[in-house]
Amino acid sequence: MTSIVPTSKASDGIRTPSGHEPDERGHFGRYGGRFVPEALIAALDELSVVYDKIRGDREFLDELDRLHRDYTGRPSPLTDAWKLGEHAGGARILLKREDLNHTGSHKINNVLGQALLTKRMGKTRVIAETGAGQHGVATATACALLDLECVIYMGEVDTERQALNVARMRLLGATVIPVKTGSRTLKDAINEALRDWVTNVDTTHYVLGTVAGPHPFPTMVRDFHRIIGLEAREQVLDRVGRLPDAVAACVGGGSNAIGIFHAFLDDPSVRLVGFEPGGEGVATGRHGATLSEGSPGALHGALSYLLQDEDGQTKESYSISAGLDYPGVGPEHALLKDLGRATYEPVTDAEAMEAFALLSRTEGIIPAIESAHAVAGALRLGRELGPDAVILVNLSGRGDKDVDTAARWFGMIGEGESAAEASGTRIAEGSPAGPSDEAAGSLAGPSDEAAGSLAAPSDGTAGGHE
Amino acid sequence: MSVAEVFAKAKADERGALIGYLPAGFPTVDESVELLKALVDGGCDMLEVGVPYSDPVIDGPTVAGATDVALRAGTRLRDVFSVVERVTAAGCPAVVMTYFNPVLRYGVDAFARDLANAGGLGMITPDLIPEEADEWLAASEAHGLDRIFLVAPSSSEERIAKTVAACRGFVYAASTMGVTGARDTVASAAPALVARTRAHTDLPIGVGLGVRSREQAAEVAGFADGVIVGSAFVTAAAQGPARVRALAADLAAGVRDR
Numbered sequence: 086m087t088s089i090v091p092t093s094k095a096s097d098g099i100r101t102p103s104g105h106e107p108d109e110r111g112h113f114g115r116y117g118g119r120f121v122p123e124a125l126i127a128a129l130d131e132l133s134v135v136y137d138k139i140r141g142d143r144e145f146l147d148e149l150d151r152l153h154r155d156y157t158g159r160p161s162p163l164t165d166a167w168k169l170g171e172h173a174g175g176a177r178i179l180l181k182r183e184d185l186n187h188t189g190s191h192k193i194n195n196v197l198g199q200a201l202l203t204k205r206m207g208k209t210r211v212i213a214e215t216g217a218g219q220h221g222v223a224t225a226t227a228c229a230l231l232d233l234e235c236v237i238y239m240g241e242v243d244t245e246r247q248a249l250n251v252a253r254m255r256l257l258g259a260t261v262i263p264v265k266t267g268s269r270t271l272k273d274a275i276n277e278a279l280r281d282w283v284t285n286v287d288t289t290h291y292v293l294g295t296v297a298g299p300h301p302f303p304t305m306v307r308d309f310h311r312i313i314g315l316e317a318r319e320q321v322l323d324r325v326g327r328l329p330d331a332v333a334a335c336v337g338g339g340s341n342a343i344g345i346f347h348a349f350l351d352d353p354s355v356r357l358v359g360f361e362p363g364g365e366g367v368a369t370g371r372h373g374a375t376l377s378e379g380s381p382g383a384l385h386g387a388l389s390y391l392l393q394d395e396d397g398q399t400k401e402s403y404s405i406s407a408g409l410d411y412p413g414v415g416p417e418h419a420l421l422k423d424l425g426r427a428t429y430e431p432v433t434d435a436e437a438m439e440a441f442a443l444l445s446r447t448e449g450i451i452p453a454i455e456s457a458h459a460v461a462g463a464l465r466l467g468r469e470l471g472p473d474a475v476i477l478v479n480l481s482g483r484g485d486k487d488v489d490t491a492a493r494w495f496g497m498i499g500e501g502e503s504a505a506e507a508s509g510t511r512i513a514e515g516s517p518a519g520p521s522d523e524a525a526g527s528l529a530g531p532s533d534e535a536a537g538s539l540a541a542p543s544d545g546t547a548g549g550h551e
Numbered sequence: 552m553s554v555a556e557v558f559a560k561a562k563a564d565e566r567g568a569l570i571g572y573l574p575a576g577f578p579t580v581d582e583s584v585e586l587l588k589a590l591v592d593g594g595c596d597m598l599e600v601g602v603p604y605s606d607p608v609i610d611g612p613t614v615a616g617a618t619d620v621a622l623r624a625g626t627r628l629r630d631v632f633s634v635v636e637r638v639t640a641a642g643c644p645a646v647v648m649t650y651f652n653p654v655l656r657y658g659v660d661a662f663a664r665d666l667a668n669a670g671g672l673g674m675i676t677p678d679l680i681p682e683e684a685d686e687w688l689a690a691s692e693a694h695g696l697d698r699i700f701l702v703a704p705s706s707s708e709e710r711i712a713k714t715v716a717a718c719r720g721f722v723y724a725a726s727t728m729g730v731t732g733a734r735d736t737v738a739s740a741a742p743a744l745v746a747r748t749r750a751h752t753d754l755p756i757g758v759g760l761g762v763r764s765r766e767q768a769a770e771v772a773g774f775a776d777g778v779i780v781g782s783a784f785v786t787a788a789a790q791g792p793a794r795v796r797a798l799a800a801d802l803a804a805g806v807r808d809r
């Protein structure tokens with residue numbers, strides 16, 4: 086039997102309103118809005134107008150669909166994780182395989198949309214923040230494809246724990262700027278990107294990587310990711326003959342979670358559960374469980390939950406997962422939490438790593454550590470719901486980038502060693518530390534510039550005029 | 552003296568008003584009080600007391616570095632109110648400059664009440680636009696505080712009109728697209744922005760972002776009602792109150808040279 090499911094296309098997520106729109110100024114209930122300097126308002130207004138226009142623009146929508154089919158590889162498959170289910174009280178676990186998208190995560194869904202929008206706005210330069218590096222890699226990829234200049238801000242701590250992705254971004258021609266302020270993680274990368282944007286907004290579009298930030302980002306980024314849930318809903322109905330009992334996703338800023346949740350918002354029988362980084366346990370204070378432990382406030386342009394102290398100073402988050410290590414969260418999740426339509430639970434580093442190992446060994450799928458939080462959540466849900474349950478998991482990314490972290494966690498290698506060294510193979514050519522002459526030569530081809538930028542990645546600081 | 556009176560006095564003297572910024576708690580709470588007083592001794596007409604914040608996205612390295620020092624030294628919001636109280640008790644008119652989240656967290660009305668009780672005259676809010684400011688509009692009415700929103704070179708006419716309509720005391724014209732920091736030249740967008748703003752309001756207009764020299768102060772005072780200086784004072788503060796006083800005197804001469 087050949088199946089034609091799913092029929093949904095990426096453009097459906099933006100063409101057809103979801104029925105859960107914010108108000109005119111981007112408020113989801115009391116959350117969202119725009120808490121940004123006046124200097125950025127004109128650019129946000131322009132973005133809103135252009136975004137509204139392309140929602141009905143056949144040419145744009147066709148181009149987006151074509152790219153997602155031929156370049157991203159959509160639709161992404163739905164995989165039955167039978168053996169994993171045995172560890173989840175016998176529940177049937179279905180994995181939505183966003184890890185199989187080109188560049189290895191769901192992030193490309195949003196990035197291709199925003200990169201095409203950048204072209205529409207006549208801007209030539211793109212900036213982005215990245216935590217795990219997946220959004221940075223996706224952005225660098227889209228910029229290579231569409232001939233846009235690309236600058237990626239990444240916390241210095243993250244450039245170390247996700248070194249593979251730093252190398253990928255540089256190979257793709259992007260400039261990666263390690264951010265050395267604050268906690269030197271995702272939050273600070275966003276601060277630096279905002280500083281760059283306010284300075285260069287005439288020429289530059291900020292491709293924000295999650296459903297946070299000022300209006301229209303939370304709505305627009307969500308819509309670009311709605312395809313995840315639209316496809317998955319069709320696939321589950323086709324495969325199982327009914328809706329799932331629960332949908333599980335990890336929550337950093339909340340983009341992969343909102344992307345899969347949205348298609349089920351109007352299905353009251355479907356439980357929507359977001360799994361936040363519990364780090365070393367919420368009781369230790371070392372975590373990033375914003376919705377579980379935070380309180381409402383304004384950060385990075387929107388009102389939402391955030392981790393803050395009594396004076397409204399942002400608290401530093403912590404997670405083994407760079408992509409979830411963020412003290413804020415998108416405003417629509419704040420509303421879903423308050424409404425009780427979705428619930429949010431912390432998953433510790435240890436639980437996530439256990440799920441990481443389990444999925445690797447039972448199904449032959451190495452997940453991103455971010456996504457391993459969702460897998461751990463599904464195990465929890467399965468044990469709670471029992472063997473008849475059907476649980477849909479957003480497997481938001483693949484784990485190649487995390488091999489070093491995991492090998493270290495499981496004691497497979499020593500401090501200071503890398504996984505590749507420990508297994509006796511050489512580190513990949515073109516690593517940022519120092520490409521061999523041969524690699525630089527073959528990569529650079531005729532252009533000296535390319536060789537130069539690979540050999541000596543730019544390390545400047547941005548924006549300021551001191 | 553009210554904010555309106557500060558500007559009226561400068562106008563009567565046929566000069567620009569000089570407004571000096573330093574963060575509360577930098578490098579310590581006590582020293583910040585001395586530094587702020589030195590600004591006024593040197594010739595500033597009004598103080599802008601900065602509230603240190605963990606994520607200062609519109610500040611360049613100089614101011615962000617200083618507020619980080621203040622936070623690491625343990626500066627709390629209650630210290631900000633005490634700094635305001637001490638400088639205003641010494642006769643220096645003062646407003647605070649704050650990102651909005653500390654205000655939200657404290658409670659907008661409670662913040663306004665405590666600021667007014669400390670003698671503060673108003674609040675400059677660099678990441679708050681009037682559309683999101685309902686609570687602050689009400690609290691500022693209730694506690695008699697001035698509201699200083701910002702206009703920028705990228706602001707449309709419509710937005711300038713809306714923003715100045717929400718302001719009281721003065722209007723802050725952010726002269727460049729960018730973050731705070733001293734610059735060598737006065738931004739070319741500044742005069743046009745002030746002229747566009749002037750068309751929509753009789754309120755005084757202060758220009759900030761980048762001024763550091765007497766010549767620049769004179770130039771800005773030539774087209775604006777107030778000259779706002781921050782990063783240059785923060786840099787000077789590293790060398791103590793005497794250096795801050797001297798720079799203020801130099802800039803105060805500038806706003807009289809126009």
Ligand SMILES: Cc1ncc(COP(=O)(O)O)c(C=O)c1O
Nearest residue numbers: 219337338339340341408455482
């Ligand atoms: C694979 C993967 N999943 C999830 C996330 C978290 O982001 P979000 O919550 O926006 O989906 C990231 C972020 O880097 C990621 O790389």
